[in-house]
Every structure is written in structure tokens, then in C-alpha cells.
Amino acid sequence: MSQVVLGLDVGRARIGIARADSDSTLAFGRGVVERRGTRLDVEAVRAIAEREGATLLVVGLPRTTRGEDSPQTRLVRAFATALEGAGLSVALEDERFSTVLSERRLRDAARPASRRRDKGAVDEASAVVILESYLARQAERPSTPAEED
Numbered sequence: 001m002s003q004v005v006l007g008l009d010v011g012r013a014r015i016g017i018a019r020a021d022s023d024s025t026l027a028f029g030r031g032v033v034e035r036r037g038t039r040l041d042v043e044a045v046r047a048i049a050e051r052e053g054a055t056l057l058v059v060g061l062p063r064t065t066r067g068e069d070s071p072q073t074r075l076v077r078a079f080a081t082a083l084e085g086a087g088l089s090v091a092l093e094d095e096r097f098s099t100v101l102s103e104r105r106l107r108d109a110a111r112p113a114s115r116r117r118d119k120g121a122v123d124e125a126s127a128v129v130i131l132e133s134y135l136a137r138q139a140e141r142p143s144t145p146a147e148e149d
Contacts, residue, residue, distance in 0.1 A: 006030070006054045007131025008045065009095065009123050010076045015041060016123030018131045019052055025139055027131035029124040042082050049088060057088055060095030060130035067096075093134040095126070 002023040009016035013035055020027035030052070033044045049057060059080045062072045069077075080090045 003056065004052050004054045005056045005058060005131065005135070006045075006049055006052060007058045007060070007093075007127040007134065009060045009126035009130055010079050011035070011123055012072075012075075014120055014123045015045065016120075016125070016127035017045075017048060018124065018127035019054070020131050020135055022056070022135070022138070025132060025135045027128045027135065029128050032120040032123050038079060038082050041079070042086050045083060046086055046088060055089060056091060057083060058091050058093050058131050058134045059083070060126065061092045062095055065096060067094075091134065093130050093137075095130050095133075 002021045005020050005022050007016075007018035007020070007027055009018075015033040015035065017030040017032060018027040019030045030048070033041060033048070035041055036044075045057070048054075059076060061076055062070065064070050077092075080092060083090050
């Protein structure tokens with residue numbers, strides 16, 4: 001049974017949002033939330049999750065190229081914990097190269113240069129990359145007999 005999943009690229013200024021069905025490997029951008037403080041940001045994300053009917057939030061976890069935590073990693077983990085505290089289900093997804101991939105996708109797409117430089121567009125595209133990465137890993141995972149029922 002397919003469920004709605006949201007991908008989040010949590011930055012200091014904005015949160016990029018993407019949406020997908022759990023039985024797909026394609027995600028679609030849903031815009032950005034301008035950061036206004038953790039409590040307000042959590043409420044904004046919860047409202048989007050309710051509107052979209054999402055049952056899971058996949059939060060991109062920014063790690064160093066060595067796979068280590070950074071100060072931004074700790075901020076994102078704290079935000080993910082705040083989302084869980086608001087009753088939302090959260091999964092973390094390594095996002096080490098999502099910005100590079102999203103900028104490449106935007107550059108290769110038939111979009112005006114001004115849209116490719118738009119930070120919100122990059123954040124939204126990064127959320128798409130994060131969510132598609134998560135979905136691809138889930139699709140590769142062998143199912144158990146209980147999941148097949």
C-alpha cells in the first residue's frame with residue numbers, strides 16, 4: 001500500500017520540500033519554507049505534512065565528505081527530534097552530495113539562469129534528491145514476508 005512521503009532539505013534560511021509516493025522512486029518539489037524559528041518551522045512542516053497526507057518525513061542529514069557530523073548535522077538532528085516531538089515520523093537520509101546533484105539538475109534543465117541561481121529552487125531540488133535517494137534505497141531492500149501481506 002502506497003503512502004505519501006515528504007523529503008526535507010533543512011538549511012539555516014530555508015527548508016526545501018519534496019513529495020513522493022512510497023512505492024515510487026520519483027519525487028516532486030513542493031516549494032520551500034522560510035525559516036522563522038524551530039517551533040514555527042515545525043508547525044509549518046506539520047501543516048504541509050497534513051495537507052499532503054504524509055506519513056513519513058525524510059530529513060536530509062548533512063555530513064562531511066568523510067561521513068562525520070558537523071555543526072549543521074547537529075542542528076538538523078535537533079530539528080528532526082523536534083519534528084518527532086510534534087508526533088511526526090522521521091527518517092534520516094545522508095545528503096552529502098545533494099546540493100551538487102540538485103545544482104547540476106537545475107543547470108541541465110531547460111530553466112532560465114535566474115531560476116537556476118534561486119536559492120529556494122536549489123533547496124527544493126535538494127529535497128527531491130534526498131527523497132529520491134531514500135526511495136531508491138528502500139526499493140533495493142529485500143522485502144520480508146510480513147511486508148508482502
